[in-house]
Amino acid sequence: MKSLPILFVFTFLLSFFDANAQDSIVYKTEKNILYREGEDLTDYMIERCRLDIYYPTNKDSFATIVWFHGGGITGGEKFIPEEWTRKGIAVVAANYRLSPKVKCPEYIEDAAAAVAWVFHHIGEYSGAEDKIVVSGHSAGGYLASMVGLDKHYLQAFNIDADKIAALIPFSGHTITHFTVRTERGIAGTQPIVDKFAPLYHVRADAPPLYLITGDREQEMLGRYEENAYMYRMMKVAGHQHTKLFEMDGFDHVTMPLPASPLTLRIMAELKIL
Numbered sequence: 001m002k003s004l005p006i007l008f009v010f011t012f013l014l015s016f017f018d019a020n021a022q023d024s025i026v027y028k029t030e031k032n033i034l035y036r037e038g039e040d041l042t043d044y045m046i047e048r049c050r051l052d053i054y055y056p057t058n059k060d061s062f063a064t065i066v067w068f069h070g071g072g073i074t075g076g077e078k079f080i081p082e083e084w085t086r087k088g089i090a091v092v093a094a095n096y097r098l099s100p101k102v103k104c105p106e107y108i109e110d111a112a113a114a115v116a117w118v119f120h121h122i123g124e125y126s127g128a129e130d131k132i133v134v135s136g137h138s139a140g141g142y143l144a145s146m147v148g149l150d151k152h153y154l155q156a157f158n159i160d161a162d163k164i165a166a167l168i169p170f171s172g173h174t175i176t177h178f179t180v181r182t183e184r185g186i187a188g189t190q191p192i193v194d195k196f197a198p199l200y201h202v203r204a205d206a207p208p209l210y211l212i213t214g215d216r217e218q219e220m221l222g223r224y225e226e227n228a229y230m231y232r233m234m235k236v237a238g239h240q241h242t243k244l245f246e247m248d249g250f251d252h253v254t255m256p257l258p259a260s261p262l263t264l265r266i267m268a269e270l271k272i273l
Contacts, residue, residue: 025088029054029080035094035117036110048097051114054080055090055125063131063165063272064090065263066118068140073099073107073179076139083260089273090127092118096143104180104196108153111143115164116157131272133166135263137256139179141172145198148207164207165272170259171213171223171252174198174230178221188221199230204238210266212245214255223252 029052036049056062065084069076078093085091094114096107118132136144147153148167154160176197178188186192193199211231216224224246234242245262247255267273 022086022088024058025056025086026058027054027086028057033117035114044097044101045110048095049110049113050078051092051094051117052078052080053090053092053125054085055127056088059088060126061128061131062089062126063133063267064092064118064122064127066092066094066115066132066134066144068094068096068111068114068136068143070136070138070140071098073139073142073177081256081260083257084264087264087273089267090122090125099179099183103183104177105153108143108146108196109156112147112153112157115147116154116159119159119163120157128272130163131165132163133168133263133267133272134164135168135170136172137170138172138252139177141169142174142177142198143172144169145172145174145209146196146201148209149198149201149203150195162205162207166208166210166266166270167206168210168212168263168266170256171219172198172211172227173223174211174226199226199233202230202233202237202239204240206234206239208241208270209234209239210243210245210263212247212255212259212262214247214250214252216246218249218251219255220252 031052032050035051036045069078078095080091080093096110134144134148148161148164151161176192176194180196181192211227213219213224213227231242231244247258
């Protein structure tokens, strides 16, 4: 029992020195970077295909989270989650074109272009290309999963999706997104699994996949059950690194509150934080 105070002091000192180390890091934000290239960009692409990057300026080989906002693919704006600031990592928050101005798969292609931009440019900020995590909430979680599981989206930008360090979607559809169904005149209560569903692309060689949802009794449209099925089918397909987390007591809107620190814990366990 006498060792407990010593252990407490040791743990406190580690936390103290880690906090001081974090305080010594200087951060910068660059906003509204156009991540699409080419001479055929439309005005809407120039407006929406932009990202913000928050990064440490005096640290090398840092990890990066690419973050896609929610909003049902019909709304929403990029933002840097406060919970991930001053943690020694970079956060890239990307906008993408929205329905009904564009139709599927154009917004998925935008998400892939944003992720590809990070792979192509993070080294210019001293970040590590092998420590890129792709995440997002709701519609953003759906986009993160589609980009990481259907490899052809990133292949269009000469990026192998398997180089993603981890996929961590927050309450994302794993069936075909309800907005994609709406575009086809299909009711949001009618489940569809086709090539625009992450479930369609289960595979053994995918990046580590961490599925996080709110409480199953408080989530929207059976979102927990979708993710539970995704978890099971990834296991059946032979994927060895899929995990499912349910944030008890949190609904679809509030589940990012506990999911954000969980993401940092996952990154630490993967030894990329």
